[in-house]
Amino acid sequence: MRFLNRALGPFFLTTVSLVVTVLVMSSEPSVAQTLTAQPGLTETFPYQARIEGIEGEDDLVEALETVSISFGSIDDPPGTRAGLNRRAEADLERFRQVLSSRGFYNATVNYRVDGVVEDSVEGSTLPVLVFDVDTGGAFVLADILIVETNSPGDPEPADDELLAILGIEIGMMTSADLVLGAEAKLARHYQSTGYPFAKVESRRAVINRENLTQTVTFTLKTGPLAYFDTLQIIGLNEVDDAVVQRAVAWETNDLYDIRVVERTQRSILETGLFRVVTVYPTGEEQMAARDYVPMVTEVKEAAHRSFGAQLTFATDIGPGVETYWEHRNFEGGGEKIRLSAEASSLEAGFGLDFRKPAYPNDKTTLVAEGEFKQTNSDAFDELHLSSFVGLEHQLSNRWRLTAGPTFEIADQDDTETEGGLVLLAGLRGIARRDNSNDPLNPSKGSRLEFVVEPYHDFGETESTFLSTSALGSAYLAIDYDADFILAGRVQVGTILGAERDRIPASKRFYSGGGGSIRGYGFQELGPLDTDNDPLGGRSIFEVGVELRTRITETIGIVPFVEAGNVYESEIPFDDPSEEDDLRYSAGLGFRYFTGIGPVRADIAFPIEKRPDIDDDFQFYVSFGQAF
Numbered sequence: 001m002r003f004l005n006r007a008l009g010p011f012f013l014t015t016v017s018l019v020v021t022v023l024v025m026s027s028e029p030s031v032a033q034t035l036t037a038q039p040g041l042t043e044t045f046p047y048q049a050r051i052e053g054i055e056g057e058d059d060l061v062e063a064l065e066t067v068s069i070s071f072g073s074i075d076d077p078p079g080t081r082a083g084l085n086r087r088a089e090a091d092l093e094r095f096r097q098v099l100s101s102r103g104f105y106n107a108t109v110n111y112r113v114d115g116v117v118e119d120s121v122e123g124s125t126l127p128v129l130v131f132d133v134d135t136g137g138a139f140v141l142a143d144i145l146i147v148e149t150n151s152p153g154d155p156e157p158a159d160d161e162l163l164a165i166l167g168i169e170i171g172m173m174t175s176a177d178l179v180l181g182a183e184a185k186l187a188r189h190y191q192s193t194g195y196p197f198a199k200v201e202s203r204r205a206v207i208n209r210e211n212l213t214q215t216v217t218f219t220l221k222t223g224p225l226a227y228f229d230t231l232q233i234i235g236l237n238e239v240d241d242a243v244v245q246r247a248v249a250w251e252t253n254d255l256y257d258i259r260v261v262e263r264t265q266r267s268i269l270e271t272g273l274f275r276v277v278t279v280y281p282t283g284e285e286q287m288a289a290r291d292y293v294p295m296v297t298e299v300k301e302a303a304h305r306s307f308g309a310q311l312t313f314a315t316d317i318g319p320g321v322e323t324y325w326e327h328r329n330f331e332g333g334g335e336k337i338r339l340s341a342e343a344s345s346l347e348a349g350f351g352l353d354f355r356k357p358a359y360p361n362d363k364t365t366l367v368a369e370g371e372f373k374q375t376n377s378d379a380f381d382e383l384h385l386s387s388f389v390g391l392e393h394q395l396s397n398r399w400r401l402t403a404g405p406t407f408e409i410a411d412q413d414d415t416e417t418e419g420g421l422v423l424l425a426g427l428r429g430i431a432r433r434d435n436s437n438d439p440l441n442p443s444k445g446s447r448l449e450f451v452v453e454p455y456h457d458f459g460e461t462e463s464t465f466l467s468t469s470a471l472g473s474a475y476l477a478i479d480y481d482a483d484f485i486l487a488g489r490v491q492v493g494t495i496l497g498a499e500r501d502r503i504p505a506s507k508r509f510y511s512g513g514g515g516s517i518r519g520y521g522f523q524e525l526g527p528l529d530t531d532n533d534p535l536g537g538r539s540i541f542e543v544g545v546e547l548r549t550r551i552t553e554t555i556g557i558v559p560f561v562e563a564g565n566v567y568e569s570e571i572p573f574d575d576p577s578e579e580d581d582l583r584y585s586a587g588l589g590f591r592y593f594t595g596i597g598p599v600r601a602d603i604a605f606p607i608e609k610r611p612d613i614d615d616d617f618q619f620y621v622s623f624g625q626a627f
Contacts, residue, residue: 045084046077047113048126053133060102067094070129081127084113088129099135101176103214105207106136138173142213144182149201149221165189174214179205183218190222191258196281196293197223223284226256229292235299239273243334244297246362247271249397256281256293263397268299272328272336276300304329312344313621314514316521320344333357346522349373355392365392367402379523379534380419380505384410388428402430406453414505415529417461422504426455436475440597440624443482446474455507463502469493469540473627485548489627494570495538508536509566514620515627517542517564518604519585521615526566532613537566541573541582546626548591556591556598560626584608587617589626597624 049070051061065071070087078084088111099107110132144163145155163169166182166189183200190198202219228250233241247267250260265279281293305327312320324340333356340351352370359366369388375381390404406428413419429452436445453467473489493509500508512520527535542564550556563584567574587604601621606614 043079044077045080046126047074047084047129049074049129049131051131051133054135060098063098063102064095064131064133067091067098069094070131081113084127084129088113088131091131095131095133099133103139103174103176103178104135104137105139105214106209106212108134108136137212139207139212139214140171141168141174141178141216142208142211143170143215144168145215145217146186147217147219149219150223155217162186162189174216179203179216182216186218186220188258190220191256193257194225194227194255195222196226196256196258197221197284199223224287225291226281226287226293227291228252228254228256229290229294231295231297233297233299235301237301238304238332239301239329240333242358243271243273244268244299246358253292261295264297268297271334273302273304273334274299275302310623311621312623313619314522315615315617315619316513316524318345320346346377347373347375359391363394367392367404375506377523377534379510379536380412380414382410382412382422382506384408384412384422384506386410390428398433398435400432400434402428402432404428410504410506412505415531415533416535417501417505419505420460422457422461422506423459424455424457424504424507426453428453441593442475442487442625443477443485444475446472448472457504459504461498461502461504463498465498465503465507466496467493467507468496483550487546487548487625487627489542489544491540491542491564492572493540494572496570500536500538500568503536503538505536508538509540510534510536511540511542511564511566513618514602514622517544517562517583517585518560518587518602518618518620518626519562519606519614520583521618524613525564525583527568528613535568537568538570539567539572539574541565541567544627546589548625550591550593554593556593558589558591558602559587560589560602560604561586562604591625599623600625602626 049068051064054060068091070084070091073087078087092109092111095109096107099109112130112132113127114130144158144166146158146162147153147155158166158168166185168178168182172178183203187198187200199221200218201221204217204219205214206217207214229252231245231248233244236244247264247270249264249267250257254260261279261281265277268274268277268279276299278298280296282296287293305325307323307325309321309323312322314320320343322340322342324338326336326338328334328336330337335357336353336355338351338353340353342349342351350372352368354366354368356366358364367388367390369386371386372384374383386406386408388404388406390402392400392402394400404427406424406426408422408424410422410424411420412422431448431450433448434445436442436447449471451467451469451471454464455467456464469491470493471489471491473487476486478484478486495503495508509526510523511517511525513522513524517525523534523536525534526537526540529535542562544560544562544564546558546560548556548558561584563582565572565581565583584607585604586607587602589600589602591598591600599621600623601619603617603619605617609616
């Protein structure tokens with residue numbers, strides 16, 4: 001972001017100056033003529049600038065240039081040589097602060113104006129402002145000392161275990177960020193091990209300029225050791241007290257741990273019933289002589305009903321619309337009911353989802369789903385009605401297991417079978433693990449999903465088969481501000497127990513399209529019939545990688561590469577045909593970040609496209625990241 005500020009700042013100043021000049025000249029001709037006639041009033045002292053002495057330290061050079069007046073205003077030169085000197089003098093102190101914050105306490109900075117460089121105007125030359133930087137050598141940590149105010153005494157060196165917790169090794173290069181980070185980690189360590197009011201009251205850093213070392217002393221007030229006590233809930237209106245109590249991750253008498261408090265706060269927010277949630281221990285004085293700290297949860301309820309709509313577009317499908325209405329507190333206990341509808345050239349239908357938490361116990365939720373949909377694709381035409389009723393059990397903080405029976409009745413027509421009545425009865429089992437930090441725009445964490453579905457078709461095919469799949473995705477922020485995020489996903493699946501023509505077309509695997517391999521049309525990867533219509537397959541493999549780059553606060557660019565295919569065999573890559581090799585695509589996405597998630601526009605190109613099958617490119621517009 002810093003390079004944009006440096007680039008746009010002078011441009012903005014120049015534009016404003018130009019506008020003011022035009023206004024003056026147009027409104028007061030005689031005054032403007034007088035001003036321009038005065039000698040020296042429009043003269044400037046242009047210059048070039050550079051930093052010497054730290055060649056190869058690109059990060060340090062960038063940090064110095066970012067805080068520099070001389071570099072930031074180089075396109076808005078001063079009027080005189082004296083003005084340039086004033087800029088350079090101001091930069092000297094700025095540079096020393098940056099160098100000191102990075103552990104160069106012996107650093108010296110000087111400047112000079114000498115030499116010339118050629119300007120863009122032929123025959124003219126510019127003076128060069130040169131900053132000479134001598135870091136004086138990097139300082140290293142000699143020791144970390146701890147003074148506890150609860151038990152006054154001489155400072156004690158931090159042991160190896162505590163140093164590891166602080167992320168510090170004795171002898172490593174020191175910096176302000178390292179010391180401040182260690183201070184925050186020290187307080188959090190004690191807050192995670194039973195001390196809710198632990199804090200670092202002061203820090204003292206002593207440097208030895210001769211040995212290039214630094215010793216840091218933290219004065220720590222731990223406060224009393226405490227266990228979780230009763231919970232007070234403030235701010236409830238229409239939501240039952242039990243909804244908040246179910247989200248509490250601690251038991252009375254558990255040792256206080258701030259991580260458990262934070263997990264509780266996230267769980268309450270994830271109910272979707274509150275817009276503000278704060279969980280904290282009462283004051284230290286409330287503990288009196290007891291070892292138990294009462295807890296407080298303050299909430300502000302959100303609107304429990306909402307309506308939304310999304311417009312989508314894809315070159316292989318055309319425009320589409322999705323709408324929903326949702327009530328997240330249907331009976332006062334956090335029950336959620338959602339009605340949805342979608343329509344496009346491919347699909348049109350309605351859906352109903354219902355969730356009842358704490359049924360039959362606090363860790364289990366009753367889930368019911370129903371769908372009525374008409375599908376008209378190149379692979380098959382279908383009118384179907386489906387339902388699922390099951391229980392979702394929270395196995396741990398990250399793992400959830402969903403299981404229950406599913407039923408489906410459909411009138412189906414596809415190119416490989418005679419079609420007709422499909423009457424499916426089966427079981428659905430889903431295991432999910434999710435530790436990502438955002439459902440629509442994650443910057444860290446991962447997601448895993450395993451699906452197992454045994455079916456029996458009592459309709460035309462009279463077949464029994466087992467469908468299984470695994471889907472995983474991971475997210476890694478490359479930089480501190482999460483402006484660059486590496487995201488990847490992989491999917492593998494197989495259907496066992498029946499030949500392809502004995503499996504209903506809607507239950508086979510397909511690949512290609514906006515939620516799959518984006519360079520190819522919807523469902524167009526894998527086996528095709530003589531008319532190049534998709535047949536689907538019994539196994540699938542897909543993989544994709546994105547680099548999600550945020551250019552400004554609202555604009556992002558996402559280059560991506562994907563590969564995958566669908567196979568007639570039960571095992572991916574087991575088909576001998578060359579057409580069943582992996583198919584690759586690459587593309588570029590654009591993101592517009594809103595308060596609730598990114599708007600996505602992607603253009604993707606097939607690599608080694610198939611004649612008379614693949615288009616030159618595919619274009620998609622929707623909401624949220626691709627995965």
